[in-house]
Amino acid sequence: VSQDHRHPLPLERPPQASALAQSHRAAVSETLDRLARAPARPRAMQPFDDLFRGDWRWEELRGAPRPVVGSLCNFVPEELVLAAGAIPLRVDLSQAAAAQAGGRVLPADVCPVVKAMVGAHLLELPALAACDLLVIPTACDGKRKLVRLLGEEREGWRLELPADKSVRSRSRWRDEVTRLAGRLEQLTGKRLARRALREAVTLVGRRTELVRRVNQLRQEHASALGGSDALLWLQASFIADARWWVARTEALLEELNARVTGEEQARPEDGRLRLLLTGSPILFPDLRLLHLIEEPGRAVVVADDLCSGTERLYHPTTVDEWTAPGLVRAAADRTLLPCTCPCFVGVDDRIDRLLALCREARVSGVIHHTLRLCQPYDLDQARVSAALKRAGIPVLHLYLEPGTEDTAMLQNRIEAFLEMLAQ
Ligand code: SF4
Numbered sequence: 383v384s385q386d387h388r389h390p391l392p393l394e395r396p397p398q399a400s401a402l403a404q405s406h407r408a409a410v411s412e413t414l415d416r417l418a419r420a421p422a423r424p425r426a427m428q429p430f431d432d433l434f435r436g437d438w439r440w441e442e443l444r445g446a447p448r449p450v451v452g453s454l455c456n457f458v459p460e461e462l463v464l465a466a467g468a469i470p471l472r473v474d475l476s477q478a479a480a481a482q483a484g485g486r487v488l489p490a491d492v493c494p495v496v497k498a499m500v501g502a503h504l505l506e507l508p509a510l511a512a513c514d515l516l517v518i519p520t521a522c523d524g525k526r527k528l529v530r531l532l533g534e535e536r537e538g539w540r541l542e543l544p545a546d547k548s549v550r551s552r553s554r555w556r557d558e559v560t561r562l563a564g565r566l567e568q569l570t571g572k573r574l575a576r577r578a579l580r581e582a583v584t585l586v587g588r589r590t591e592l593v594r595r596v597n598q599l600r601q602e603h604a605s606a607l608g609g610s611d612a613l614l615w616l617q618a619s620f621i622a623d624a625r626w627w628v629a630r631t632e633a634l635l636e637e638l639n640a641r642v643t644g645e646e647q648a649r650p651e652d653g654r655l656r657l658l659l660t661g662s663p664i665l666f667p668d669l670r671l672l673h674l675i676e677e678p679g680r681a682v683v684v685a686d687d688l689c690s691g692t693e694r695l696y697h698p699t700t701v702d703e704w705t706a707p708g709l710v711r712a713a714a715d716r717t718l719l720p721c722t723c724p725c726f727v728g729v730d731d732r733i734d735r736l737l738a739l740c741r742e743a744r745v746s747g748v749i750h751h752t753l754r755l756c757q758p759y760d761l762d763q764a765r766v767s768a769a770l771k772r773a774g775i776p777v778l779h780l781y782l783e784p785g786t787e788d789t790a791m792l793q794n795r796i797e798a799f800l801e802m803l804a805q
């Protein structure tokens with residue numbers, strides 16, 4: 383817990399805070415309106431739109447009798463938060479107005495996610511404002527500093543990440559997660575009992591099962607669900623109640639299954655180029671890259687390995703021992719061992735996963751997205767590109783920054799890449 387606040391940074395609301403907060407809300411509406419205009423969009427996407435568009439979830443959280451545990455990244459095992467009787471919330475954000483607000487107190491050359499998180503605090507955006515405890519893994523320098531920047535007005539908890547996944551690191555990570563489990567018990571006053579842990583592991587496992595089934599359909603039938611809708615649906619799990627999300631996803635899966643029977647089953651390809659998206663997190667409401675790729679109708683994202691997408695919910699909790707300590711260890715292992723985040727020294731796991739996904743999803747090419755100034759992805763990019771090229775998979779590398787006037791240039795580069803793939 384960060385307790386050393388002898389030299390606080392005056393994080394005052396910027397004078398134009400209400401205009402920026404308004405512009406953030408406008409960006410949310412614009413993204414949702416754009417998605418809603420897509421032809422033949424599944425009706426079952428509507429509840430996910432409503433979740434982001436309305437204030438009802440924030441009101442629900444404000445009135446909740448249970449504490450809200452916010453986190454960045456995917457390293458906080460949600461099984462533990464749920465079993466302790468708290469509400470998990472993933473609060474990562476990347477958006478122009480929030481980054482602009484954060485840019486008032488941070489230097490220009492800081493990654494947009496870090497700036498947007500400080501901006502979310504200054505603009506009092508609801509996800510961050512809802513958190514009683516904010517858990518931040520030390521995944522990169524920016525995230526490490528956010529523990530202090532965001533932890534002055536709420537309790538910030540630093541989750542120390544190992545640099546690799548060696549046996550020694552794994553044991554240290556299990557200790558780190560057990561330490562967090564102790565704090566969650568204190569926060570809620572509820573012991574992490576075996577039964578509650580088992581129920582939480584089952585609920586989180588159901589999410590994984592559903593993600594795998596929907597993604598399987600996306601891979602088999604490109605028309606089943608577009609990449610932008612898939613990202614919205616997956617990111618709804620950041621803020622939604624887990625049971626609510628499972629029920630809405632079951633309805634979505636049912637509709638998608640019904641769609642791909644009959645005519646579409648006989649003709650699973652819809653003529654568009656199939657792409658895989660990898661790289662820095664793409665975070666709602668800034669889905670600009672997905673709009674640029676999919677809206678012209680020539681390509682569809684059928685797979686991704688984004689931490690803000692499939693990777694978040696893809697890996698199951700593998701339990702060896704159904705005791706309370708065994709379940710905590712299994713949850714810790716789930717968040718470390720299969721994780722392909724570039725914060726680790728090695729990149730081989732990520733490359734292996736990418737190559738396997740490319741094969742499974744039969745993609746024509748890969749788009750590698752790097753948020754400007756996101757060093758972990760930038761540093762790995764050459765090795766990832768080389769591995770993809772060796773496997774004969776074309777890759778387009780794009781740098782993006784929210785709020786930058788580079789849409790026409792990005793559109794041209796994507797069009798040229800699709801043209802090359804088509805030939
Ligand atoms: S890529 Fe890694 S460090 Fe960056 S947001 Fe995702 S999980 Fe966190």
Ligand code: SF4
Pocket residue numbers: 493494495496521522523524525662663753755756757758759
């Ligand atoms: S991993 Fe990249 S995008 Fe995420 S906070 Fe760190 S530098 Fe920013």
